């Protein structure tokens with residue numbers, strides 16, 4: 001079946017399960033706002049949303065078919081349509097018996113349950129939905145050594161290696177149950193496990209009864225937008241579960257609601273007809289987006305850059321280490337600036353100026369200049385120690401944007417361009433004898449190219465934050481020196 005037919009069949013399936021984007025008056029499920037004949041509508045979408053393609057903003061996503069006011073309920077997915085570990089097990093006795101015999105985490109259970117279901121092929125009740133899952137993911141755990149090293153920054157390399165190791169451990173400790181369930185070799189391979197982990201990490205929604213979350217048909221077509229500052233602030237400063245205007249304040253705009261026994265999605269802002277309707281999955285740095293979702297944002301207000309700080313700094317303050325970073329815009333975080341001001345003060349004066357530091361106030365012009373000069377020097381040093389500059393990375397990205405028709409073309413462009421580009425050819429076997437020049441690029445090579453591009457893109461964003469921090473420090477020093 002071709003993709004369009006699979007999508008059509010999925011939409012019919014979702015409609016029969018009661019998935020609906022008909023406009024509801026908030027809080028009253030049955031009252032229709034605009035179209036009282038919605039029950040005759042043949043598709044679960046079309047009243048508020050439609051599926052569309054957004055090449056530079058997530059690919060397939062959901063588009064507003066009318067103006068959608070902020071806060072309006074725009075999609076409801078009944079609990080019975082959610083694919084969870086529980087309902088996968090309740091419909092498969094073998095699976096539930098096996099799960100009860102092994103000690104597995106909730107994510108491992110959902111991973112095994114998903115692979116078990118996919119293994120049933122067309123016989124699975126979920127088949128129309130499963131056809132809509134991507135065939136591969138670019139999450140960090142799927143990066144090979146070349147792609148990991150392309151991140152260049154130690155923290156990022158470490159995060160990627162940790163993600164890979166964790167996924168491998170989870171897979172290894174689930175081999176027993178996969179054998180007991182007599183998975184075909186393909187479904188018990190590490191590659192299949194990465195696919196299932198990628199599906200869970202990038203497509204599940206939070207539910208209160210299962211730490212692994214649930215798959216939400218149609219709801220998982222929403223692409224991501226970073227939360228607005230207002231939402232982040234409310235999460236930071238309000239106790240969990242606090243209510244504003246009767247609705248719980250949270251970072252995401254999709255939530256499981258007991259009263260309607262459904263996953264409900266609300267417009268996070270006012271949308272005009274034709275806009276892509278986005279969902280905030282949470283507050284993530286670009287590295288976290290890459291780790292869990294396999295993409296990054298060019299402009300991510302929640303991005304952070306960590307740099308090595310003076311070793312004697314950490315004993316002076318009580319802020320958590322991960323609160324000391326450079327912001328997306330290049331400014332040092334509140335905690336980083338405060339800790340560094342304290343660090344740049346002679347120990348004998350700490351007691352008298354600590355309250356100023358903790359209030360975020362500068363200590364003195366001299367102190368501020370010491371901090372800014374140190375930061376500027378450190379950012380320069382970090383940038384210098386990375387093997388490529390921002391300009392080189394950007395040039396490489398421009399070259400890689402090209403749609404390569406053949407192996408010959410890739411070789412012509414990449415061979416000798418940089419050490420890294422030659423290495424790409426080597427690790428992908430494109431330099432071996434017998435690789436025909438006119439041959440098109442294999443799917444594997446194309447995927448490898450995409451992940452390499454993501455790694456380069458990530459490191460450019462990191463370097464730009466450091467570069468902007470240098471400019472910020474220079475500006476402050478100049479202002480103070482006037």
Ligand SMILES: C[S@@+](CC[C@H](N)C(=O)[O-])C[C@H]1O[C@@H](n2cnc3c(N)ncnc32)[C@H](O)[C@@H]1O
Nearest residue numbers: 057058059060202203220221222223224293295
């Ligand atoms: C829950 S799915 C969203 C729907 C997805 N586009 C699809 O076709 O099924 C999440 C995935 O969509 C992609 N995505 C979501 N938001 C994105 C964005 N703002 N930019 C790039 N990719 C995005 C990423 O691949 C992510 O892992």
